[in-house]
Amino acid sequence: MRKSNQQAIGDVIKKLLKNQKLDGRLQELDVLNYCEEVLGKNLMKYISDLSFRKGRLVIKVKSAVVRNELSFQKSEILKKINEKIEEGIVKEIILK
Secondary structure: OOOOOOOOHHHHHHHHHHHOOOHHHHHHHHHHHHHHHHHHHHHHOOEEEEEEEOOEEEEEEOOHHHHHHHHHOHHHHHHHHHHHHOOOOOOEEEEO
């Protein structure tokens, strides 16, 4: 008797990504996309660069006033991004 070899395509893709160690990079891209969504289009006008490595989200801001405002909202931004990802991979936000 043959064993059934049917699997959901989503499960197969997840296994493939984990085997290829691409899962971490995809999470990094998700963080950057969610950051843009959380901050909104108006704030994104003042941000020159976003990067994410090793649990640190680095936001380079063009304006000192906006940087100061974002520094007050760091914990809220961190919480919103981690809620969207549901894994809590963002440990720290650094404003430059």
